[in-house]
Amino acid sequence: MKRNVVLILLSYSVLGLTGIPVRAQETKPERETLVVEPGNDFRAALEKGVRLKAVGQPITAKLIEPVYAGEVLAIPAGSTVKGHVSSITKAPMRKRVGRLLDGDFTPPKAAHVTFDQLVLSDGTTVPIHSDSAVGLSRVANSQYLPKKERPGNRQKLKAAAAPLREPHKLQRLCEAVVTSLPYHPEYIDQGTVFDTALLEPLTVLEPNQLEKASLQLSGDYLHLHLLTPIQSNTSTAGTQIEALVSEPYYQGDHQLIYPAGTKITGTVQKASSAGWMKKNGSVVFAFRSVQMPDGTTSELQSTVGGIQAERSEGLEVGKEGEIKASTSALARILAPVSLIGPSRAVSDMSLQKTAWSRSGEGRKGFGLLGAGAAQASVGTAIGFGYFGAAKRLFSAYVAKGSNVELPAYTPILLRLDSNDSTVALETR
Secondary structure, eight states: OHHHHHHHHHHHHHHHHHHHHHHHHHHSOOOOEEEEOTTOEEEEEOSSOEEOOOTTOEEEEEESSOEEETTEEEEOTTOEEEEEEEEEEEOOGGGTHHHHHTTOOOOOEEEEEEEEEEEOTTSOEEEOOBOOEEOBSOEEEEEOOOGGGSOOHHHHHHHHTGGGGSSOHHHHHHHHHHHTSSSOOOEEOTTOEEEEEBSSOEEEEOOOHHHHHTOOOOSSSEEEEEOSOEETTTOOTTOEEEEEEOSOEEOTTSOEEEOTTOEEEEEEEEEEOOBTTTBOOEEEEEEEEEEOTTSOEEEOOEEEEEEEEEGGGOEEEOTTSOEEEOOOHHHHHHHHHTTHHHHHHHHOGGGGOSHHHHHHHHHHHHHHHHHHHGGGOHHHHHHHHHHHHHHHHIIIIISOOOOOEEOTTOEEEEEEOTTHHHHHHHHO
């Protein structure tokens, strides 16, 4: 009898243990396989500056934008991409003149980077085949906002000081010191953004629920990536342009309107080239046609509401979608102010007796070399001071203005008319 009881208890315990993994396996959701088609691009940024050494040097960056397959998130932002420097090119002489006048004799170099590995959040490494890309040093969002929504002075100061709060401060300080030398190594700066396009299909597993939950989609704008480069000095009115939807666009009730990968076409409406006396270039373009992934087309009424480009370009977006380059108001103010130092020294030579004051005037004129040469005499320091002031005045008021340059894969924010979503739904 006791033997039968023991056998019964053992059988129940075995059945209970074997039932646990079966039930867990039944409730575990399966992750689907997603295919990211060629033409989609990865927008990644360096989290830490890298000294540019040679071809083949490894490069690691983080995705700053998610990648979609239609309406499904395929690769979340924050994923790691790894690659290498595929080639190094030198800038033409005309772009080196500014450095030479500042006492910097280092030829500017551009690193072409090719990414060949994608590392997902779970540690999975997926090989990728992508095109090479040249980095954008610092990008900034330029967006049109109504007057009541524009940031105040406090917000502008906070945004300007944001780079000071970024990590790796000591490394960036050392790089700044090194790059102030007359001849120095080149660096790929922290925050440099690379846009690299896929050349072959990429197969990945669908992200987990936690990564999906952290994603936030905005329905105010249609997010595009420009496919056709636009330049205010070479593009002409009527030039055909294309872009791809980079994030799925939903209506207010979460009704899908445009999935990622939808092609948008339009034309350049007006382009003005930059000219002398700081006349900056401008460009106006509009998108008027949508081609859905299933081949159907529909009309589109929209206005460019914002772009993302290099901060140094100083681009501004107008109410009607005009994109124009701008000249820094601070640079216009500081240019005439730079005449005060050498002018005071002319009236009173004693102001330039100290080595520190002479090095300050020399540095404004010709960098560290000027700071050293200014120690020869007060007259030399005054000469370098006037030379530096003349450069600033020329750059702020006389030199040729800046053109609008929007390379391929530039992010664009598009404002849609209220009836566009209705037209799209009816077409589909």
